[in-house]
Structures are given as C-alpha cells and as structure tokens.
Amino acid sequence: MTAQTLYRDPETIEVAGRMFDVTVNRLKRARRLTMRIDTNKSLVKISAPHHVDPATLRAFLARNQAWLERQVETRPSTQVVREGSVIPFRGREYRIVVDASAAVIQANADGELVLPARGEPVLRLQRFLIAQASEDLKARADRLSLKLGIPFRSLRVRDTKTRWGSCSSRAGLNFCWRLIFAGDEVREYVVAHEVAHLKHMDHSPAFWAQCAALCPEDLDIEAAKNTLRVEGNAWHALVFDGSAGR
Numbered sequence: 346m347t348a349q350t351l352y353r354d355p356e357t358i359e360v361a362g363r364m365f366d367v368t369v370n371r372l373k374r375a376r377r378l379t380m381r382i383d384t385n386k387s388l389v390k391i392s393a394p395h396h397v398d399p400a401t402l403r404a405f406l407a408r409n410q411a412w413l414e415r416q417v418e419t420r421p422s423t424q425v426v427r428e429g430s431v432i433p434f435r436g437r438e439y440r441i442v443v444d445a446s447a448a449v450i451q452a453n454a455d456g457e458l459v460l461p462a463r464g465e466p467v468l469r470l471q472r473f474l475i476a477q478a479s480e481d482l483k484a485r486a487d488r489l490s491l492k493l494g495i496p497f498r499s500l501r502v503r504d505t506k507t508r509w510g511s512c513s514s515r516a517g518l519n520f521c522w523r524l525i526f527a528g529d530e531v532r533e534y535v536v537a538h539e540v541a542h543l544k545h546m547d548h549s550p551a552f553w554a555q556c557a558a559l560c561p562e563d564l565d566i567e568a569a570k571n572t573l574r575v576e577g578n579a580w581h582a583l584v585f586d587g588s589a590g591r
Contacts, residue, residue, distance in 0.1 A: 354399045358389060358406055361417040369402060371395045378405050381507060382413055384420045385584060389413065421582045426467050432583060433576075434458060434474070436528025441470070471585035478502050478525035485536040486518055489559050495543040506581060509573060510535045512542035523580045527572060534560060534569035 354369045365382070367389045375394045378401075382389050391402060406413075426432060428443045439452055445462040450473045452458050460466040479502045490497050498516040505511075505521040512518055518539050524532050537559035545552035560566060 355403050355406060358413070360389075360410075360413045363387060363417065365389045365413075367391065367406070369393055371397070378402075380405070380409060382416050383506060384417055385423050385582060420578050423584050424579075424582050425584050425586060426470070428460075428466070432458070433526040433580070435477075435525065436531070441467075467585050474525050475502065475522045478520070478522040481525065481532060482520045482536060485533060486540060489537055489540040490543065492559060493540055493544060493555075495540075497540070497543060509577070510539040512539045512546070514546065516543055523583075526580045526583075527576070530564050531569045531572050533564060534566055535573075 355367045358365050358367055360382075365387045369391045371393050373395060375392055377394070378397065379392045380389060389406075391405070393402065424430070426441065428441055430441050431438050432441065433439070434452060437456070439456055439458040442457045442459050443462050443466050444459050447459045447461045450458065450460055450470060458470065460470055482502060483500050486497060486500055496516070497512075497518045500518045500520070502520050502522045504523070505519065508519075508521070509524060510518070510520045520535065520539070524535060534556075538556050541552055541556040541559055544555055557566065
C-alpha cells in the first residue's frame with residue numbers, strides 16, 4: 346500500500362471473494378466508528394467522527410474483516426423477483442402471475458399474486474406492497490397509540506435494513522415496508538413495540554410490560570421476534586427490479 350493510498354478513504358474491499366464498495370459518512374455527533382453491510386448492493390457503509398483519518402478507517406476494516414465475511418456467508422443470496430417467483434405476503438406464500446386481462450393487483454385463493462401486464466409489473470408490485478404496508482402499519486399505530494393514550498407525531502415507511510421499526514424522541518414512528526411479508530401477529534408486535542416507546546424510551550421492565558399490554562393476550566412475543574430473526578434476511582434479499590418475464 347502506497348503512502349498516497351493511506352491519505353484516501355478506502356473505496357473498495359474484498360469480502361468472501363466479492364468486491365464491495367465502501368462509503369464513509371463523517372458525522373458531527375458520531376463518537377465511534379460503526380459499520381453496516383448491504384450484501385444486495387455489495388456495499389459497506391461506515392459512519393465515523395469527523396477527525397478519523399483514512400489510515401484509521403483501513404485499520405477498522407481490517408479488524409472487522411472476519412465479521413464482514415460472516416455476514417456475507419450467512420445472509421441469503423439476492424432473489425430477483427419476477428413472474429413465477431414465490432414471495433410472502435401477509436404471512437402466506439404467493440406465486441407471481443402476470444395476466445394481460447388483470448386490471449389491478451390481486452391476491453387470489455389459489456395462492457397467486459396476479460399482476461396486470463402493462464408497464465413494469467414487478468415495479469408496480471413493489472409500489473403495491475409498500476402501499477399495503479403503509480396502510481396496515483398506520484392503522485395499527487393509530488389503534489395502539491389511542492389505547493396507550495399518547496399520540497405519535499409522524500409515521501414513515503421505508504426500506505430500512507437494520508431495524509424493523511423505531512421511535513424517535515419527537516414521537517416519530519418509522520417502519521420497514523418489508524413487514525408486509527410477515528403475518529399479522531408479527532406486524533402487531535412490531536407496532537406495539539414502537540408505540541410502547543412513546544411512553545418508555547428504553548427497554549426496561551416497564552417498557553416490556555407496556556409492550557405486552559398493547560399486544561393481544563394470545564400473541565406470542567418471543568415467537569414474533571423469532572420469525573423476524575429467522576425470516577428477515579430472506580425478506581431483505583428480495584429485489585424488485587422490473588424483471589418480470591425474463
């Protein structure tokens with residue numbers, strides 16, 4: 346490695362035989378180095394304090410090489426969604442069918458998600474799933490925050506990678522749209538979890554008691570958490586790029 350290289354932020358890194366781009370985001374409030382990996386996009390993201398130099402970043406990547414290798418090896422390969430693919434929707438598996446006679450996207454009793462053939466069907470499907478998630482999660486948050494007696498100020502649904510949900514100190518709720526792949530009980534738990542944070546911004550016994558009180562009595566919280574752990578990586582591996590019919 347040349348001296349000139351040491352004065353530049355790392356741009357790529359090889360992980361498990363694959364080349365990953367490296368992005369560095371220097372933040373005023375950051376107190377330590379943190380790192381995330383997006384195996385779908387072959388991207389390693391580093392957040393760092395302003396004063397951290399490129400040589401320190403390279404040493405940080407080297408120290409965490411084994412962790413990066415494990416992430417690549419344990420996460421499922423990207424699955425490009427296209428006609429004929431089977432994907433989860435509200436806890437049930439559906440096969441994607443593109444039908445020229447279909448006017449709207451519909452999930453039928455035969456286990457098919459039927460897409461109209463016009464435009465880019467798979468991109469249309471992704472927009473449909475995001476809309477379904479937004480409607481479902483907001484309805485649950487409205488109901489549970491009313492039960493709690495504390496309103497939230499905003500609700501956003503995005504494609505978050507590291508958290509299924511979050512609650513800000515300003516009462517803003519955020520959720521991952523890919524929760525629409527899960528069954529009702531999983532979404533109910535995630536929303537109850539974040540709504541409970543409106544009252545308890547921690548994970549104290551009082552928080553968990555409040556979370557349980559917001560959930561239905563027959564909802565198994567540990568089972569819902571396990572579903573997210575077991576199935577979540579596969580949900581994040583689904584890529585909707587308009588490749589129906591290829």
